[in-house]
Amino acid sequence: MAVSVPFDEQYLEDLMEGAGIDALLATTKHNVQHLLGGYRFFFFAHADATGVSRYLPAVGIVRGKLDDSFYIGAGNEDWGTAGGAIWVSDIQNISWTSIDTARAAAAALEKRGLARATIGVEKSFIPADALDTLRELLPEATFVEVHPVLESLRGVKSERELELVRTASHGIIDSMQASFGLVQPGMTKHDIAEIFRLEQTKRGLFYEYALVTLGGGSMNRSPSSDVWRSGTSLSIDSGGMYEGYIGDLSRMAIDTEPTARQTDLLAQIETVQQEARTAVAAGKRGGDIFVTALDTISKLPDGANMKFVAHGMGLITHEVPRLTSTGPVPYFGAHANDPLKSGMVLSIESWFEDHDSGFIKLEDTLIVTDDGWEAPGDSARGWNRTGASL
Incomplete structure (x- = not known):
């Protein structure tokens, strides 16, 4: 046949x-x-x-x-x-x-x-x-x-490809939530990354990396012997793959009640993430995602210390559409003035680095649709409580 x-x-x-x-x-x-x-x-x-x-x-x-x-x-x-x-x-x-x-x-x-x-x-x-x-x-x-x-x-994914992106994204979030239920203060970043790797593997995902950041101090996100301390933040950021297709998401956790400051900072990050989505739909100018997000950040109490980026993804990270020439990966934003197309896949991420409150980040995978967006794995967005408090 x-x-x-x-x-x-x-x-x-x-x-x-x-x-x-x-x-x-x-x-x-x-x-x-x-x-x-x-x-x-x-x-x-x-x-x-x-x-x-x-x-x-x-x-x-x-x-x-x-x-x-x-x-x-x-x-x-x-x-x-x-x-x-x-x-x-x-x-x-x-x-x-x-x-x-x-x-x-x-x-x-x-x-x-x-x-x-x-x-x-x-x-x-x-x-x-x-x-x-x-x-x-x-x-x-x-x-x-x-x-x-x-x-x-x-750049524009087929329905078969989009289903693989959905599976990867849901699998990453499920793996994060399972990992949050197992990690405890006193573990190293190596320990936490390994727990997450095993949870991804159980779900049929190919483990690519886990960027783990603990509390304040160092903002280095590589696995290491650094030890997680009770009451400080835990960030896991992962680009796991399912049959080659990437889901790219980041979520936060803590073993105690978050402080008022931590709660406020994550809420500000969430505001940016949600406002950026209003610029996503087929036919809308791709670069307006940055215009919307940066305008939102400029009005927030802690906007001066926040960062934002959006990029295309699929079989690789940072593929079409490329929406900025000033992002962390230095390439030309060739598609900033082009309209988004239904079936494109985007990563949208906002974060805050503070040596007192820690590294606080949300990252979401969005599928562009005719009337807006779809966000597979769109859960666990607040402060997830870890195994020490379950």
């Missing part, structure tokens, strides 16, 4: 034409997964290194000729592709090195009359030896950056 193409064919063709690209080679696991409709070879799902080289899958797509598409997988990848869930008919599971992949890709492109074509490659990710081999075997071809094309294609 034929498998349908999992992306908008015409949109991809238009993107490639606009970039002047005749054919593309996707070699990152996230773009391969997107182009193949969710397929990721289980054997190398997270690791790349093998033998004397690395796993390097490649999807080749010719502009306007999807029937000429090809896939190059590892020498043992028949284990993965035999299920027949890939729409590409030309599957070559022959590669044990990055050079093997490049040679097979060059041969496939030449066979399709593209030896002198403009070929889009992922320059930040394709290994040097693979690109050298492509240039050696296709000396008359021109190799250009394909990243903007592929990330634009990924």
